[in-house]
Amino acid sequence: MPLANAISAHFPALPLALPLGTAAILAALNKFMPRRLADALAILATLINFSIDVFLLHAVRSAPFVYWFGGWTPRSGVAIGICFVIDPISCALAMLVSVLVLAAFVFSLRYFDSVGTLFHVLMLGFLGAMSGFCFSGDLFNLFVFFELMSAAAFALCGYKNEEPTAQQGALNFAITNTIGAFLILCGIAMLYARTGALNMAQIGRALGQQSDALVITAFVFILVGFYIKAAIFPFHFWLADAHAVAPTPVCMLFSGVMVELGIYAVARIYWAVVAGPFAGHHSALMSLLLVVGTITSVLGAIMSFGQRHVKRMLAFSTISHTGLLLIGFALLDPQALAGVALYVAGHGLVKSSLFIGAGILLHRYGTVDELELRGRARRHRFAGFVFFIGAMGLAGVPPNLTFLGEHSISHAATLLHQDWIHVVFPFSGAVTSAAIFRVFGRVYLGLGSKAAITPGKHIPEDRETAGPHRNIPAVMIFPAFLLVIAALALTLTPQLQHAALTAARTMANTYAYQARVLDAKYIPNDAAPETNSPLRPTLISSVSAMTAGLFFAGWALSPAWPSRHRAIAPARACMRALHSLHSGHVGDYVAFLTFGAAAFGIILGLLIHRFGM
Amino acid sequence: MNPRFRRYFFLISCAAFLGLFVWALHDLPPFGNYRGPYGDILNHVAVYERHVTDVVTAVNFDYRGFDTLGEESILFMSVIGTALLLRPQKKETEAPDEEEKKLQHAMDESERRRAPAASDAVRVLTLALTGPLIVFGWYVITHGQLTPGGGFQGGVILATPPLLVYIAGELETFKRITRQEFVEAVEAAGIFGFVLIGSLGLFARGAFMQNVLPLGETGSILSGGTIPLLNIATGLAVSGGFVQLIYVFLEQTLEVKLRVRKAK
Amino acid sequence: MTLFPYLVAAWLFCIGLYGVVTSRNFIHLVMCLAVVQSSTYVLLLSIGYRTGGLPPVFAGVPVGAPAVDPVVQALMLTDVVVEATVVALLLSLAVQVHKGTGTLNPDHLRELKG
Helix, strand or coil, rough: HHHHHHHHHHCHHHHHHHHHHHHHHHHCHHHHCHHHHHHHHHHHHHHHHHHHHHHHHHHHCCCCEEEEEEHCEEEEEECCCCEECCCCCHHHHHHHHHHHHHHHHHHHHHHHCCCCCCHHHHHHHHHHHHHHHECCEHHHHHHHHHHHHHHHHHHHHHCCCCCHHHHHHHHHHHHHHHHHHHHHHHHHHHHHHHHHEEHHHHHHHHHHHCCHHHHHHHHHHHHHHHHHHHHCCCCCHHHHHHHHCHHHHHHHHHHHHHHHHHHHHHHHHHHHCCCCHHHHHHHHHHHHHHHHHHHHHHHHHHHHCCCCEHHHHHHHHHHHHHHHHHHHHHHCCHHHHHHHHHHHHHHHHHHHHEEEEEEEEHHHCCCCEEECCCCCCCHHHHHHHHHHHHHHHHCCCCHHHHHHHHHHHHHHHCCCCCCCCCHHHHHHHHHHHHHHHHHHHHCCCCCCCCCCCCCCCCCCCCCCCCCCCCCHHHHHHHEEEEEEHHHHHHHHCCCCCHHHHHHHHHHHHHHHHHHHHHHHCCCCCCCCCCCCCHHHHHHHHHHHHHHHHHHHHHHCCCCCCCCHHHHHHHHHHHCCCCCHHCCCCCHHHHHHHHHHHHHHHHHHHHHHHHHCC | CCCHHHHHHHHHHHHHHHHHHHHHHHCCCCCCCCCCCCHHHHHHHHHHHHHCEHHHHHHHHCCCHHHHHHHHHHHHHHHHHHHCCCCCCCCHHCCCCHHHHHHHHHHHHHHCCCCCCHHHHHHHHHHHHHHHHHHHHHHHHHHHCCCCHHHHHHHHHHCCHHHHHCCCCCCCHHHCCCCHHHHHHHHHHHHHHHHHHHHHHHHHHCCCCCCCCCCCCCCHHHHCCHHHHHHHHHHHHHHHHHHHHHHHHHHHHHHHHHHHHCCC | CCCHHHHHHHHHHHHHHHHHHHHHHHHHHHHHHHHHHHHHHHHHHCCEECCEEEECEECCCCCCCCCCCHHHHHHHHHHHHHHHHHHHHHEEEEEEEEHCCCCHHHCCCCCCCC
16 A cells, blocks of 8 residues: 555654654744743644554554664664564554643643743653654664653653752652663673674574573563663652652653553563573563562552552552553463553553642642642532542443453463462552542542541642632643543444454564564464453452442541551551651662662572572 | 661672672673674675764764664753753742842852962963864864764864863853853754754655765765764754753852842 | 673672662762763673774774774763763752752651651
């Protein structure tokens, strides 16, 4: 088809080049540009970016393709240039990125009373970086986009430069993630030393089946580096600090898509590069990552419930759900990967909407402390309604993309005899949604006593806008509504689960990936039979999660909540210990980071070499 | 965690981490035995294919030019981010009369800590070096395809003359040559130029970042097609970026001095 | 010793991390990050070295002569310049912290606990 050819010939570079070019223009005309014009240009660039991603998704429906920059196609199987690999999962992820950035821009139209053009420049750079990150097929190129994403994120996080806590949060974020970047670079250097290549497919082909110390450690370094970004235990400490202080449109992007990109990167690298070496060691990797994912998910959920600061609460719930994503990936199975993709989309949309809700509260009332907000938002019924539906999405109740994602992952878990996962999903769903239901009840319905739930410290937060505002502007509440509706409506897409499974199979097909990139040969997926899985178990699990969530929230709001009872003193002591662990001190975070990196490597090495798993 | 526990916890983890690292390093090829195909292939073909003699520049701006675009954007974003973070806060731009005392106090503090005024030797040397440095910077930028050099190295060299002017004590000249609009425009022109040159490939029905200009003769300065142009764009972006960084950091101390001087 | 440069890289990485963890001053901490960064450069460059190899610049040198790897040099050289600006970004964060709270000691800044 000539149109498809034209698209494949010219479009793949645009998701990066277009936002960057627009950012450069905005930066050059910084002093002369009125704010509304900058807003309009930024929104236009993001819309065009989104349309390009949609075209690309359409073009790769049947077969993914590879785009070589500079025209440097491989020579006799050796890649000498940099490529973008356009396949359905990367296109869908890039689309999610564009949608969330668009929502953030629309939300900030009224959210910031005055904002310089530099905010738009950084956001556009962030957009370009994340889009390029989704498509990249070269390890060092992936690292470059990771750094670009991080640089823009650090600056955006510290945007409120008049608040010292904002700078500290941004510093904690910056220091931990920069160490992560260096770890990734070390891993890339080690793989380069072994294989002499930087292209993912070529490294994969050159590695073959070798799984000696070098390959294991390189993979562990790369995994740890990306999982610092993905806020997996014990690398997750920075996330709550960053979210507590970053402006709301930026938080939307952090939780909605930036963190998930860490999970995506490891999944892509696993299937493109190290699937061969780890082919015989599935159970070692699976065990390690399943345990880590479960700890992350449970810890995130518990910490989320114990927060008063709504944005920190949402940040911990992001950690919890990212743990669920890791569990999905850890099954190392295409069916589970399809579930992860659906869950990423659903969670991203819902979480961004919840952050907009928190931002609206901050905009209107000048605080995001749950106890201070008690009963004050009773008038804003529509905003409350959107908030409530968002919480339902966190519990994974149908119809929602998170439900479909959970279903696929649970199905894969059953097939792989990892049935204990069926407990983790509803637990995390219940506790994280309970926290949001509690906020809903307290803030929008005025329930709950005046006593504190946890003796948490009140974190002062400056308004991001000046002056009181009576009503919530439509341009702020509508993105939240549309995002949440999108998460529900997309479940009605025909054949969505089938499409997700096909896309996941394409991504997980290592041999076809390498042939496509290096030999320009197209190898279709195996026509494996799709097992029909009954929806009922997942339905029961998610509905009971939501019920449990509502019950916990109601119990927490009622006077019967035993906040001072002697019997729960050990639980309170545990919570105090957990809170003090999240100390806000960057030295603690880096110490945990080192511990985690060493532990991952040593455990994986022992499992593979000593226990032969 | 209290500091002592943190230190011991870290030392144990770090020992384990170092052990892991060393365990992996044993499997690296011995030092000095580079075997991999990538570098050797490029060493063999770059000169013929691109008519350049410096293979590192060819790798940076042609074979892996897309990475360089990414790296330049990181530089751009970091500089914009720094400018954003150090932008004047509301309490710094307003200077009502009650603030004069604070400013005076801060001025006295900085006077007490200020280094002695630039001596004549410093002034002569720095101002004399400014011209040659500019020439040298441009030389390094434009000869990147022939000898070790290129946009990044030359750009950093080009960013130092304004700093020398500052060291010589010529504050007014420094403020004039580092006018924000000019510097930001230069930097943005560098990035935009890179993207534009990369898009030339798209217009010529090739791929993004394809080298579509005539390649010229190996060893002459106009060789390499788009490579010299990309070098210049990078040089502009890097030098603009670093000058802006220097300015933004110095402004933090300068503003106090100049405002108080004006008030006197 | 054939492993010595690699061990230097590993050691630099760890000593930089030690500096970050035990630092009492944010400026010092960011400089320790720069040390960690330089360890990655040492690792990259040592990997690309070939004993007796010439630099990958063929002005006046025949093309077939053994030369060191140009790719790691290219990667590293852009990285050095760019990471300098990222360090500047971190330093500006430290400057803002000092402006707001008057201290640069992480131990004294406990606002983000919990």
